[in-house]
Amino acid sequence: MRTLKYAILGLVNRNPITGYDITKEFNKELANFWYAKHSQIYPELKKLVDEGLINFEVIIAGESLEKKLYTITEKGKESLKKWLLQVEDLDPTPKDKFKLRMYFSEILNKEEIILQFEDQLIKRNKKLQFLNDVMNEYDRTIPDVISPEFGDYMVLEGAILREQSYIEWINRCLNRLK
Amino acid sequence: MRTLKYAILGLVNRNPITGYDITKEFNKELANFWYAKHSQIYPELKKLVDEGLINFEVIIAGESLEKKLYTITEKGKESLKKWLLQVEDLDPTPKDKFKLRMYFSEILNKEEIILQFEDQLIKRNKKLQFLNDVMNEYDRTIPDVISPEFGDYMVLEGAILREQSYIEWINRCLNRLK
DNA sequence: TTATAACATGTCAATATTTACATGTTTGAT
DNA sequence: ATCAAACATGTAAATATTGACATGTTATAA
Numbered sequence: 416m417r418t419l420k421y422a423i424l425g426l427v428n429r430n431p432i433t434g435y436d437i438t439k440e441f442n443k444e445l446a447n448f449w450y451a452k453h454s455q456i457y458p459e460l461k462k463l464v465d466e467g468l469i470n471f472e473v474i475i476a477g478e479s480l481e482k483k484l485y486t487i488t489e490k491g492k493e494s495l496k497k498w499l500l501q502v503e504d505l506d507p508t509p510k511d512k513f514k515l516r517m518y519f520s521e522i523l524n525k526e527e528i529i530l531q532f533e534d535q536l537i538k539r540n541k542k543l544q545f546l547n548d549v550m551n552e553y554d555r556t557i558p559d560v561i562s563p564e565f566g567d568y569m570v571l572e573g574a575i576l577r578e579q580s581y582i583e584w585i586n587r588c589l590n591r592l593k
Numbered sequence: 594m595r596t597l598k599y600a601i602l603g604l605v606n607r608n609p610i611t612g613y614d615i616t617k618e619f620n621k622e623l624a625n626f627w628y629a630k631h632s633q634i635y636p637e638l639k640k641l642v643d644e645g646l647i648n649f650e651v652i653i654a655g656e657s658l659e660k661k662l663y664t665i666t667e668k669g670k671e672s673l674k675k676w677l678l679q680v681e682d683l684d685p686t687p688k689d690k691f692k693l694r695m696y697f698s699e700i701l702n703k704e705e706i707i708l709q710f711e712d713q714l715i716k717r718n719k720k721l722q723f724l725n726d727v728m729n730e731y732d733r734t735i736p737d738v739i740s741p742e743f744g745d746y747m748v749l750e751g752a753i754l755r756e757q758s759y760i761e762w763i764n765r766c767l768n769r770l771k
Numbered sequence: 772t773t774a775t776a777a778c779a780t781g782t783c784a785a786t787a788t789t790t791a792c793a794t795g796t797t798t799g800a801t
Numbered sequence: 802a803t804c805a806a807a808c809a810t811g812t813a814a815a816t817a818t819t820g821a822c823a824t825g826t827t828a829t830a831a
Contacts, residue, residue: 584751
């Protein structure tokens with residue numbers, strides 16, 4: 416499936432970028448639907464170079480610090496575009512540890528179950544607050560439809576809707592329990 | 594983290610069950626938040642027996658077909674309960690291949706992007722329809738709060754809310770694009 | 772000046788998951 | 802009777818992911 420391959424290819428396609436900065440991207444907007452550790456990214460970058468999908472140029476920062484700045488090749492662009500146009504079946508439902516725990520919660524007592532949901536509610540609200548804060552930075556300026564910022568905006572909105580819906584679910588469960 | 598361990602322990606705790614039937618459970622309600630292939634389940638069952646968390650009894654069905662019926666031990670129950678009471682940080686946001694593709698969609702043209710969203714919309718609506726059909730089997734009888742069926746009901750509702758919210762997101766994206 | 776956080780790139784071992792291989796039984800429809 | 806689908810349990814190889822190990826540089830605040 417090699418999804419990480421295309422996640423990286425997509426980023427390198429936007430702008431030449433280092434492995435370190437790719438890792439950072441996986442902790443921003445992108446983190447709302449994909450992520451990877453640097454220990455997975457560096458080997459994948461090497462692989463993509465071997466496959467001729469990206470190139471790199473070594474840059475010296477300061478006195479001696481070496482950075483590798485990766486650039487996409489024509490072959491890489493084609494490969495990315497082909498992947499973007501794919502029509503795939505729906506992914507399996509994402510795994511959810513909290514739902515798994517609540518699914519088996521019958522062996523707990525009511526108070527214990529309620530505590531679990533209330534804790535989850537606090538954490539989800541905090542996350543929603545964070546996402547809303549990021550969204551407010553766009554304030555009145557919704558990005559143009561065909562632009563990299565539109566991608567950021569779109570998935571951020573998706574993340575907010577998802578959290579809201581999760582919170583709605585928690586509240587319904589709590590109402591039933593009380 | 595061993596989440597599969599607890600998913601299996603939770604199922605075995607409900608009722609004695611075979612590996613084959615555990616695999617089937619992972620394709621029903623449970624599939625809305627956890628799943629595994631039989632090639633992962635059988636080795637995990639062996640491990641749980643080694644750890645003394647479950648036992649099994651060999652049953653002969655028909656002439657000679659051997660089934661292993663697994664039962665939870667006291668130690669297993671304790672282990673499960675401890676896990677259920679855990680208060681954990683939020684899981685990282687689940688990965689979403691479709692969102693990843695749309696995030697990088699700026700290199701496609703508008704028509705191509707719209708086609709992608711429309712295809713996704715059809716598939717998501719189909720899935721929502723399926724979930725609603727399952728939900729309708731409960732019709733007017735919402736299960737009692739502390740019962741295994743309540744778990745089923747709860748997570749099914751969660752799955753429906755999630756699909757609805759995904760569809761809402763797709764529609765918003767399509768509105769912007771058109 | 773010096774300590775610390777952030778920058779920068781990698782490897783290795785362990786765990787988790789998927790896909791393919793492998794084998795045999797039982798039930799139910801034609 | 803016989804065929805196919807479902808029942809039933811496993812292993813092995815490949816891929817994906819995480820967590821720990823490993824090393825060195827640069828910017829900045831105290």
